[in-house]
Amino acid sequence: MEFRLLGPFESRHEGHLVEVGSRRQERCLLGVLLLDLGRLVTTDRLIDLLWNGCPPASARGVVQTYIGRLRASLTPYGVRISTRGDGYLVEADGHRVDVAEFGALTRQASDAADPAERVRLLDRALALWRGPLLADAADDELRERLQGTVEELRLVGIELRAEAQLALGQHARAIAELIPLTARYPTREQLVATLMTALYRGARRADALRLYRTTREVLVNDLGIEPGSRLREVHRRVLRGDDRLDRPGRPMYEVRVRDESLPWNVGGHPALEFCNTFAGWRHEPPLPGSEWLRGYRTLAVWAGHVGLIDDVSVSRLLHLARHDPGQAEAVLTEARALRAELYACLTDPANGRAFDVVARHAEAAARTLVFRREADGRGRWWPDLAAGLRLPLHAAAWSAAQLLADPRRLTVRVCPDEHCGWLFLDEGGLRRWCSLGTCGRRAAQAPCRSA
Incomplete structure (x- = not known):
């Protein structure tokens, strides 16, 4: 059926x-x-x-x-x-x-390096979309509770396809598809930035600048915030007539989930991805090595993306964070500090103080774990939702403890590029860089050092 x-x-x-x-x-x-x-x-x-x-x-x-x-x-x-x-x-x-097929195709497209293949997969995925989830059986409130991420996944798919279209020089098609969406979602900065780039490539510089002014007015008047760094950077380049906006095929080494930019997966373990601090190679700004944990929302979405918590928990955390931003910010600060100590553990095994800090976090996490058995009989330990906003922090700490107790820790490597430093598993002893597509060319003469 x-x-x-x-x-x-x-x-x-x-x-x-x-x-x-x-x-x-x-x-x-x-x-x-x-x-x-x-x-x-x-x-x-x-x-x-x-x-x-x-x-x-x-x-x-x-x-x-x-x-x-x-x-x-x-x-x-x-x-x-x-x-x-x-x-x-x-x-x-x-x-x-169709919902499962839609998600699988979108994830395949996100992982595809070839923009033509990405467009092909996303065309197939988006062709499945006939309207809102269970349009004749669920109201908006129930639809959000059932699968609030479906609409988000559709928008991410459209954004990914538009970026791939730009890489293929198909800016006219991207413009036609994005204009009605930016009107419907005027605060979705990723959509706006992509449409501005497409308009610029289509010799519609004035329209691109007008779109930025309109978007900024909505963000300031409705939400009380200024546009984010990426949208401001696109605006700056449009103003300057920067030729980099005309270059198709610029690689984007990031994963976008729920409109959050997460680090490209090269580590092979959630605890390593937690330490790999740069999302989006060749973005300007930010520079390599900059912060990807920009907000608590990013932390929660990342924990769900790497499988440390489930989608229901992610949605619950985002709801809690909106109602208690102060506590969310405090947890985010603690998560950044834990990440620094974990990085020290993995790169300096003699750093006993760092190991003690991570151990204390892991002990606190262990007290929140509950065992859940799936329908197929298998089970695993999950951080309990009762932990509230600290849930992703506990999940990261428990993942870190598992890696530090695993013999695979001895195969962790550090990318030799001075601008990188990403960590990754090298169980076969064959890899020399975190990713050949990002900094491997510059590091071609330097062997990776063992962490």
């Missing part, structure tokens, strides 16, 4: 439409299960979502009735809804869900 959740709910078997769920809540319930295809969803969570936290006394019986109807509709097509404990799951069994 093929299930389409991006837009109105739709199910198909061998290309033919299949009517499933005569009631909106039935389709919504099935959509929730399909978003976690192959994983258990508890009855309490289904009830909470379907009735938005205010269920009737009969809610549990209603859910059981819906499940029975859905089983009757789907069993003839080989779709199994299993009961496990106090919950349900749709067995994977090779069924396709």
Whole structure:
């Protein structure tokens, strides 16, 4: 079976439409299960979502009735809804869900070095988008709770595709696609910066400058903030007529998740990525070696991206940070200090003080861990949400402790380039630089030193 959740709910078997769920809540319930295809969803969570936290006394019986109807509709097509404990799951069994396919294609595109391949993958991903998630079965509030990252992932995909189009010299296509989006999302600086670059390349310098002025007015008047460093830098280059804006194919060694720029993954372990401080090679500014932990939001998104916490925890942390920015900033400062001590541990094994600091953080993290077993029987330790805003700090500390106790620590290397210093695992003893695409050319004569 093929299930389409991006837009109105739709199910198909061998290309033919299949009517499933005569009631909106039935389709919504099935959509929730399909978003976690192959994983258990508890009855309490289904009830909470379907009735938005205010269920009737009969809610549990209603859910059981819906499940029975859905089983009757789907069993003839080989779709199994299993009961496990106090919950349900749709067995994977090779069924396709467009949300999962969309995410997989977007992640593949993010990792693709060739801009033409990136455009091809993102064209396929964005073609799956028929509208908001479960457009005919969920309201906006429920949609945000179900999968608030889907819309964000779509925007990231559009931004990635536009940057790849610029690398291929397709600025006219990028302009046509980005203009309506920047009107809808006027504070999304990544979109604006890319559109300004495309306009400049299309000999529309005045339009690019006008767009910057409009965006700055919205940011200042509505949010009370000035544009970020990247948008200001694009504006400066447009004003100067900088020829670097005309150069297609400039590599971007960064990963963008939830509109956050994270370090390019070269370390091979989350604790190493935590130490690799530069996101976005060949950006000006910032210079190599600069800070990527610009805010607490970046820390939380990074922890989710490298798998130290789950997406639900990331969304919860972003919500908490908006309501308590002072505490969020204090945790961020502590995380930066932990990162410096971990880097010292990995590059100077004789630094006992640094090891003691990391150990104390790891001990605090260990007290927050809870064991969760997945539907397939496997399990792992996760930092508990009860840790609040300190959750990503605990997650990073626990990951650091695991690496320091692992024999692989002896294979950690330091990139020899004086402007880099990134850490990476070299278990085969063959790598000489963190990434040949970034600084390897300059460091070609210098061997990496063991950390």
